[in-house]
Amino acid sequence: MENQRLAEIFNKIADALEFKGENKFKIIAYRKAAQVLSNLTSDIYDYYKENKLEDIPGIGEGIAKKIKEYFEKGKVSKLEEVTKDIPDGILDLLNIPSLGPKTLYLAYKELGVKNLEDLERVINDGSLAKLPQMGEKKVENIKNGIEIFKKAQERMPLGKAYLIVNEIINELKDMKEVKLIEPAGSFRRMKETVGDIDILVMSEEPEKVMERFVNLKIVERVLAKGDTKSSIITNQKIQVDLRVIKKESWGAALQYFTGSKAHNIKLRGIAKNLGYKINEYGIFKDDKYICGSDEKEVYEKLGLQYIPPELREDLGEIELALKNNLPEIVDYANFPGDLHIHSNYSDGSNSIEEIVKEAIKYNYKFVAIADHSRSAKYAGGLSIDELIKRNKEIDEIQKKYPNIKILKAMEVDILGDGSLDYPDEILKQLDIVIAAIHTGLKKEPEKRILKAMENPYVKIIAHPTGRLISSRESYSIDLEKIFKKAAERNIALEINSYYDRLDLNDYNCRKAREYNVKMAIGTDSHNVESMWQIKLGIGVTRRAWLSKKDIYNFQIL
């Protein structure tokens, strides 16, 4: 599928045009097309074949022509045209905070800056500071920006950001000046990674709140400090923006700063058509304040059903909300249970009873104890005897805790030939068999998974792509084949909610939903302190528009 490749091409064109100072709306149009392409669940080639490229919103005559060229000639000549007089790699420098296209272009034109080394040279020899509109402080900011650029090339996984957000909120929420505090941005939308963290505070006394914020223990550097906005870099090298909002603007600000950008731009268009203006302060008609204190009210005023943050990506949610027809996604509260937890029988650190007690705190109806199978020596995989002993212990504990169902599960290795790590007569004693690849990730993973799915006892395939957000690409598998088989065999695919996995991800879950595949949510916890990560998995289901009927956890009891 060429969707991503084309998205990259259009983003690159946008970068080049921005560098050259082209019409900014043209740049927006290319970026919009790139965004649409990277989120498209169906193959762009099919649209091309059926001559329906222009049916896709955001793709018009010009970009359709370029996509056609790509499929017919294997290239987009516009990309070559706009990049031919730009040195290789200079566009990457646009990702340096505080260095924008105007300054970069000037440095290139006047000082011959072509790469990061050149940039550092003109900073150090003082020539950059002598350019028009430049000065010592601007150069200092760019210098700091380079440091951030080098260290924080990657976005932070959502699960890590969670801990930082919790810490900041805990530090600020008890101030008497703080009426409400709430995270916004991609964090609130539960994107799997975040580039920075946005936090909103309702207060009438911004000075005190800002003062406290920029002096928190985790602050490494203060980038800006004002009455409405302050920005800091934490000791973990992530930027946190804090905004202080007045009561009458709270809902509008929450809406505005939650984004996504594409979602907000479309909302603005709707507001405009209704004769309103919408910004972070509220909805206005001829500069007269209409509403803004409540986020739901903001959507209602625009004739829209309230759209949950996780859906706000401009992937069709606005059109559905206009018709009051959004999918019924599931709540974070009252989730029925966790399908993937390791006990100290294998490599977990807590006993089965400790896990059960913790699960009760979550109000779960069930919890699945899923230890590693015998081949997983590195992870204390259970021999058949150990497995039988463990199951007996589960029976005993079950008697003590009648209000929660303890499921006898196992995360069973898919071996090199696609067979499972226990014989069928053992597998059939389990409530849930979760099959997974842990070794030989490059050894025909697709074939092995498909073979494992033939086994009559397999209920779930764990972490189907094997990717790790911070360190590993997915196995090379054709997920569509897995989806078809899963639907046919009624096997659920996991949303592994461990923060560095989130596998399947939102995009693939949306795709799986088209095949009527059920998803199984489990945290893969190895200690009870990790069980909160079920939130991350639920977030994925919400971003993928899944309803209860799409989620295996709701169909177990």
Next chain:
DNA sequence: GCCGTTTTCGGCCCGACTGTTTTCAGTCG
């Protein structure tokens, strides 16, 4: 470059903060 029950041309979201200026440009979200 996209888009249209105002439009096939002329719009396209808009405000905060910083730094370099002395009324504004650049960057960011």
